[in-house]
Amino acid sequence: MNSSKRNVHNSGPLGMLMQKGxxxxxxxxxxxPKQHIPGTASHFEMQSGVTFKExxxxxVNPLSCEPWExxxxxxxxxxxxxxxxxxxxxxxxxxxxxxxDHPSPHGDIKYQIIFGRKRHLACLQLKRPLIAIKKKFSDLxxxxxxxxxxxxxxxxVSPYSNSLLxxxxxxxxxxxxQKELAKKLGIxxxxxxxxxxxTKIPKMILSNIPKIHKLxxxxxxxxxxxxxxxxxxxxxxxxxxxxxxxxxxxxxxLIRAVAKPSESxxxxxxxxxxxxxxxxxxxxxxxxxxxxxSLVIHSSLAQKIDIEKLCLVFKESMEKVV
Numbered sequence: 254m255n256s257s258k259r260n261v262h263n264s265g266p267l268g269m270l271m272q273k274g275x276x277x278x279x280x281x282x283x284x285x286p287k288q289h290i291p292g293t294a295s296h297f298e299m300q301s302g303v304t305f306k307e308x309x310x311x312x313v314n315p316l317s318c319e320p321w322e323x324x325x326x327x328x329x330x331x332x333x334x335x336x337x338x339x340x341x342x343x344x345x346x347x348x349x350x351x352x353x354d355h356p357s358p359h360g361d362i363k364y365q366i367i368f369g370r371k372r373h374l375a376c377l378q379l380k381r382p383l384i385a386i387k388k389k390f391s392d393l394x395x396x397x398x399x400x401x402x403x404x405x406x407x408x409x410v411s412p413y414s415n416s417l418l419x420x421x422x423x424x425x426x427x428x429x430x431q432k433e434l435a436k437k438l439g440i441x442x443x444x445x446x447x448x449x450x451x452t453k454i455p456k457m458i459l460s461n462i463p464k465i466h467k468l469x470x471x472x473x474x475x476x477x478x479x480x481x482x483x484x485x486x487x488x489x490x491x492x493x494x495x496x497x498x499x500x501x502x503x504x505x506x507l508i509r510a511v512a513k514p515s516e517s518x519x520x521x522x523x524x525x526x527x528x529x530x531x532x533x534x535x536x537x538x539x540x541x542x543x544x545x546x547s548l549v550i551h552s553s554l555a556q557k558i559d560i561e562k563l564c565l566v567f568k569e570s571m572e573k574v575v
Contacts, residue, residue, distance in 0.1 A: 266349075266384045267297075267310055275347050279304060301406035303351065303399050305386045310349060313364065315376045315383045318352055321365035323397060323427075325418035326410050329466050331371055338375045346372060349384045351399060367396050368403045393427055394437050401438045411466040412473070416451035450477050455487065461494035468498060475504040479511055486511055 270276045279298045295307040340347075350369020355362055366373055367388070376383045390396045404410040419434060428434040435445035450473045451459075458476065459465055479486045489511045493501060501507050525538040534551045541547070550558070 266312065267307065269345060270347065270349070270384075271297075273344075273347055275300065299348070299403075301403045303386075303402055305388065309386050309388060311385055311387050312382045313352070313385050313387075314361075315373055315381075316361050317363045318350075318366050318373055318383065318385075319355075319362050319364075320370050320373075321353075321367060321396075323393075323400070323418060323422065324366065324368075324370060325400065325404065325414050326370055327414050327417075327466070330409065330411060330414060331374065334371060334374060334378075337371060338378055341372070341375050341381075342379060346376065346384045348372065349386045351403070352385045352387050353390055353396065354387075368400045397422065397427070398437055398439075411468075412448050412470045413451050413465050413468055416448050419445070419449060420452045447474060450474050453477055453480075455480075458487075458490050458494050461491065462497045463495060464498045471504055472497065472507065475507050479508070 267276075271278070276297045276299055279296050296304055297307065297310075298304045348369070350372050351367040352364040352369075353367060355365050364385070364387070369385070373383060388396075388399070419431070422428050422434060423431065428437065431445045431449060432442055435442050438445075447470050450470070451468075454473065454476055462468060476490060479490060493507070493510045496510065497507065501510050527535050527538070529535055533553075535554065536551055537549045539547050539549055
């Protein structure tokens with residue numbers, strides 16, 4: 254039998270991925286016959302829904318690849334790389350990465366990674382070839398959509414990282430509006446607005462949140478809500494930021510923490526009593542938790558004094574101050 258006509262589905266990385274259940278063959282056109290016709294390329298689908306042609310699956314040297322400028326996974330989210338390295342060492346690379354030709358190749362770099370950066374790093378450390386799907390994109394926005402589909406399937410990219418990517422895409426005019434971007438990604442306008450709330454949080458707050466990549470969308474929205482309610486909350490949020498995600502783990506807890514008086518405003522004031530020449534208490538000076546002073550007339554005098562007259566005297570005294 255001529256080996257050149259051997260069914261590629263049963264051998265090599267394509268066969269391995271199919272046997273492992275990581276990809277499946279699909280018919281992209283219902284009018285096409287189900288049998289494979291020599292000279293035509295079969296189509297396959299990843300678990301994330303990304304489709305590719307048989308001849309797009311290639312083996313590349315990981316040293317020839319680098320992340321593209323719109324990669325949305327940041328270094329802080331490359332968790333358990335050692336676990337992936339061990340998995341690939343034991344079970345092989347079960348999911349291909351997606352690459353495209355580098356628009357400006359340099360040195361050994363020939364490709365840009367659309368998604369699969371963690372798998373790329375693992376194969377770099379293992380010094381083993383990388384299974385990749387090489388795609389051509391006439392529209393950069395299609396590459397963004399594929400990256401989003403893969404990351405949503407894996408659910409391992411934070412809303413914060415996505416917000417930074419979306420902000421860059423809008424700044425670079427890859428998309429003309431949040432509405433256009435949301436439509437391309439297949440998410441609602443409301444979801445897009447919610448994700449973009451991260452970009453409205455001041456840097457002084459963001460930089461002090463210990464695990465910003467773990468911050469939920471609802472917490473981001475709560476921070477923005479508090480900022481919009483009062484300018485005073487800006488300082489309070491800066492103070493409690495190091496506790497967000499650690500001790501403050503819910504919107505209600507954050508609201509309570511911001512409402513709580515600052516330590517600088519909670520100086521302890523002991524009640525101060527004022528007496529007459531005979532030592533009889535006339536009134537006391539007290540302070541609230543916020544440091545606001547108040548005068549309290551002694552109970553023995555409450556029925557003996559003219560409150561209205563006393564208020565007028567106090568008013569005259571206050572007018573001289575202001």
